[in-house]
Each structure stands twice: as C-alpha cells, then as structure tokens.
Amino acid sequence: TQLLEQSPQFLSIQEGENLTVYCNSSSVFSSLQWYRQEPGEGPVLLVTVVTGGEVKKLKRLTFQFGDARKDSSLHITAAQPGDTGLYLCAGEDRDDKIIFGKGTRLHILP
Amino acid sequence: DTAVSQTPKYLVTQMGNDKSIKCEQNLGHDTMYWYKQDSKKFLKIMFSYNNKELIINETVPNRFSPKSPDKAHLNLHINSLELGDSAVYFCASSQGTYIYEQYFGPGTRLTVT
Numbered sequence: 071t072q073l074l075e076q077s078p079q080f081l082s083i084q085e086g087e088n089l090t091v092y093c094n095s096s097s098v099f100s101s102l103q104w105y106r107q108e109p110g111e112g113p114v115l116l117v118t119v120v121t122g123g124e125v126k127k128l129k130r131l132t133f134q135f136g137d138a139r140k141d142s143s144l145h146i147t148a149a150q151p152g153d154t155g156l157y158l159c160a161g162e163d164r165d166d167k168i169i170f171g172k173g174t175r176l177h178i179l180p
Numbered sequence: 181d182t183a184v185s186q187t188p189k190y191l192v193t194q195m196g197n198d199k200s201i202k203c204e205q206n207l208g209h210d211t212m213y214w215y216k217q218d219s220k221k222f223l224k225i226m227f228s229y230n231n232k233e234l235i236i237n238e239t240v241p242n243r244f245s246p247k248s249p250d251k252a253h254l255n256l257h258i259n260s261l262e263l264g265d266s267a268v269y270f271c272a273s274s275q276g277t278y279i280y281e282q283y284f285g286p287g288t289r290l291t292v293t
Contacts, residue, residue: 103282112184112270112284113223158223167236168213170223 073097074161074171082177086148091174093159094141100162102142104133107156107173116144149178183207186271186285193261194293200257201288203271211235212254213282214246215270223270229254258290266292 077092093102101120105113117126119135119142126133130153132145146153158173184205193199205212213236214226227246228236234246243259258265271285 105284112272112286114284115282160223168225170215170225172222 074159074169076157076159076171076174078174079172080175080177082179083149084179085151088145088147089149089176090143090145091157091176092141092143093161093171095161096140097161097163098139100139100164102135102139102159102161104142104144105158105160107158108154113158146176149176151178151180154178184271184273184283184285186269186288188288189286190289190291192291192293195261195263197261198257198259199261199290200255201269201271201290202253202255203285204253205271205273205283205285206252207273207275207283209273209275209283210251211274212248213272213274214254214256215272215284216240217268217270217287219267227254227256261290261292263292266290 074093074095083089101118103118104116106116107113117128117133119133122137122139124135130147134143142159154177156173156175158170160168160170162168187202211230213228215223216226217223226238226240229248231251232248245257248254268287268289270287272282274282
C-alpha cells in the first residue's frame with residue numbers, strides 16, 4: 071500500500087517565524103502537488119513539481135521535490151496569519167493513481 | 181464565475197435513502213473526479229471520468245454510482261445510504277488524465293443519521 075506521510079500533523083507557531091512541513095513516501099511519484107485547504111472550502115492547488123530536485127517558489131512559500139521523487143517539503147518564510155490552513159500533498163504514481171496525505175494543520179498565531 | 185460547482189452544499193438524510201450530488205465544471209476540462217474526505221481529512225479518490233468515460237474506479241461500494249451525461253458534468257448517486265457514508269465529497273476537474281491542475285469544488289457535506 072502506498073502512503074504519503076505528512077509531518078508534522080499539527081503545527082502552531084508565531085507570526086513571523088519560519089517553518090517547514092514534510093511529505094514522505096517509500097514510493098516514487100511521477101509528480102507531486104501541494105494544496106491548501108481552509109475550513110469549509112475545497113483544496114486549492116499551490117504547486118505541482120515533476121522533476122527530481124526541483125525547487126519552486128511562490129512568494130514566501132518554497133517547495134522542493136526530492137531527488138528520488140519520493141518526498142517533498144514546503145518551507146514558509148515569515149509566516150502570516152493568512153497562512154493558516156490544512157496543507158495537503160498529493161502524489162501521482164506510475165499507474166496514474168492519485169494519493170493524498172492526511173495533511174498538516176498549520177496555525178499561525180498573530 | 182464558479183469554475184467547479186457542486187450541489188447541494190449540505191445534505192442530511194436518513195440511513196437507507198438514495199441521494200445524488202451534482203457537479204458541473206465550466207473550465208472545458210476533459211477529466212472530472214470524485215473524492216471522499218473523511219473526518220480525519222484524508223482525501224481518497226473514488227472515481228475519475230475522462231470525456232464521459234470511466235477511467236478510475238477505486239474500491240468503493242457499488243452503492244456509489246457516478247454518471248457523466250456530458251464532459252462538463254459528473255454526478256454521484258448513492259443508494260441505500262449508511263452511517264459510514266457521512267463525509268465531505270469533493271468534485272474536481274483537470275485537463276487531461278494526469279495531474280496538471282486539479283480544480284476542486286466547494287464540497288458537499290453529507291450527514292447520514
């Protein structure tokens with residue numbers, strides 16, 4: 071069974087701090103996506119990474135795909151209360167199946 | 181304009197009933213999906229349709245039947261509802277059969293009593 075494990079499950083930090091959340095698997099993914107979901111809303115796509123070692127930046131968010139395409143990280147610089155939400159990673163395996171992690175619940179304290 | 185819309189947003193019903201959730205996308209995408217998000221926020225894909233054709237059918241009870249009357253619509257019909265069916269159901273669409281960009285609907289919160 072393929073799993074995408076996200077860590078930490080919960081993270082509460084002060085505004086202005088930096089943080090990194092992780093998405094790990096023992097399986098190789100052809101692509102991986104990060105979503106943010108706010109309460110009562112559907113997930114919103116943040117980024118798609120497809121190349122091992124790829125780094126993408128979206129304002130204060132930096133996404134990295136592991137060299138072996140088995141893991142990914144999301145780094146947020148100078149977190150803001152607006153960054154609060156559930157961050158989900160999703161991977162597409164070689165059989166084109168989509169697998170989601172359980173997410174990291176991030177809470178930024180003002 | 182809403183890209184992916186679902187109706188209803190909330191659905192409360194009793195065990196044993198049959199219900200449908202509708203999904204429409206106006207993005208011109210070829211592929212549509214249904215996901216189930218359980219109480220622990222785990223998103224699990226249920227079905228995927230490409231151009232009205234079923235391409236992914238994960239292990240879900242056959243009480244769940246998707247129907248795609250055209251490329252822009254993917255409805256989910258559930259027969260003989262059970263307590264364990266309570267969840268939020270998300271519809272999504274994307275261009276092509278691969279993950280390019282999946283756009284999600286707002287979700288339908290189904291509560292079975």
